[in-house]
Amino acid sequence: MMPDKRGYFGKYGGIFVPETLMPALEELKAQYFSAIKDKKFNNAFNYYLREFAGRPTELYFAEKFTKYLNGPKIYLKREDMTHTGSHKINNCIGQALMAIKMGKKRIIAETGAGQHGVATATVAARFGLKCDVFMGEEDCKRQSLNVYRMKLLGTNVIPVTSGTKTLKDALNEAMREWVASVDTTYYMLGTVAGPHPYPVMVRHFQKVIGEEARRQVLKKEGKLPDYLIACVGGGSNAIGLFYPFYKDRKVKMIGVEAGGKSMMPCMNSASISAGTPGVLHGSYTYLLQDKYGQILNTHSVAAGLDYPGVGPEHSYYKDSGRAEYKPIGDLDALKAYDLLSKIEGIIPALESSHAVAYVIKNYAKFKKSDLIIINLSGRGDKDVGRLL
């Protein structure tokens, strides 16, 4: 599914930004569509994915977990095994190469949990780019280890004190900074949200997850999986896994959103399950908003899912029925975090734990013959400090 020329997936997407950003977005669009046809660019991208990020990641048969559930057969796509510990590095390598191609010496980014911030700081160090990362003051406290890692990598972390002091405000601040420095600065957006061409570009850099998984599952099982399951905040790890299976109509896709404490307003971050369409951060998509169009506060135990919007392609998948979106609450995610650690010897990120929890909670609904791939989008080491 390619978006149309204006960046629409069905009725979702588009470009809703201040005029000052339009020349930069038009340039980015032109450069992106030329880059993906450029052999040298693609070779460099694949080289760094392999040599620097450590790809391909394993498609691991979770034998003990499968036995424990006594239900469907479960594979884990091990994005937690990448350099920096999550799938975020895939996109950052791609966009760092875009920044270099466009002659930009400075990159800026927003971060919630700090995973995208750390991946950004990492490529900035590797490619010699100056880097400023905006992070909500609240998140800086929740994820102090990642703040330290970014600083160690030579990045300037700017705590954001406006609004709710979380990811959405970090994004607001990054966009404001981008408007002011658009000539010299590349904006490294961390997910498949934002104005066109970001959703399609970030998907392009993340689709390696699904391409590998598809190849690997065919090799190991000789067939396609029945289900793909991934957590959805902005939705980049999920799109990365889902998109290469888009045309395999028999493969069902489930995006697991953060159900937080409850499905009441401000208690979760389940933009699709609990939201309505609107415009935020550059695109038309499902949002958590009140009846006046004000964006609601959100909550999730997983900082990386704590965002009131979602990538427009997911909104399209939802409406067209290509994927389903289901909420999983904080407590179930925490239980899954604990369970997978103890049973499988793999500590999942709290974000990815939502996807694991969905399978635990619904194992009886699956057939025993079902084959499931869960995207283990990141490792849980970053969460240990908080849960101590």
Next chain:
Amino acid sequence: MSVDYSNKLVRNMLDNKNNKRKSFIIYITGGYPDLKTTKRIILGLDSTRVDVIEIGIPFSDPIADGPVIQEAGYLALQKGTNLHKILALTRSLKGKTKAAIVLMGYYNSFLSYGISKFVKSCKNNGIDGIIVPDLVPEESGKLTKSAERAGLSTVFLVSPNSTKERIRSAALKSTGFLYCVSIKGVTGQRKKLPEIKDYIRKVRSITDLPLAVGFGIGNNAQAAHFLKVADGVIIGSEIIKNIKENQGKANLVNSVIDLVKSLKKGL
């Protein structure tokens, strides 16, 4: 778009341009510090003979605004301000101001209200024009079509880095004036004043619309600097700062009036 002389915004801006008078456009945040005071401020501003009063609709995520307007919007929202209440306020002022009344707000506020319903409400509640800082011409079809049918102005923004084609499409969809953003950045004061002569000349070569410059204008000298080449100036953050300083004081409205008078002096 065709010139609709019955629209007060179009008339005020065009009369000024034809008579070689400069236009003053003042921005305030609706509901800051509260809606009652907003109404008094509007009447006060109108007494200074400003040409246009822009009422900002507070939004939770104002990405085009600097810290001053962000804070005012945040506090207005805390007090329960919303688009419905602001429209009720402007309804009570209908026909009572010489200044044109324009709403400036982020697209989601209007989208959530319903675009055609919003345009109708504007028309019935004394609004002359709409400005949406995060809506570019190519995404504005629905709004501009309804607005044109209703005789409501739409004003688009251009920026120093806008290409000629983009300026042309913004101008084609704008009525009343074209909003020329003075700098690449968000609203609020700057220490250094940008040189805008070449930029404004470029815009003029494309459109005959009156050109108003906004973002970063804080005093009389700065207004004079921009009015050397532009037809009007838009002043926002400086007014909000003054409101903040005089909040709760009996002379709040008078001090805003004095500020506007000093901004306009000799211009």
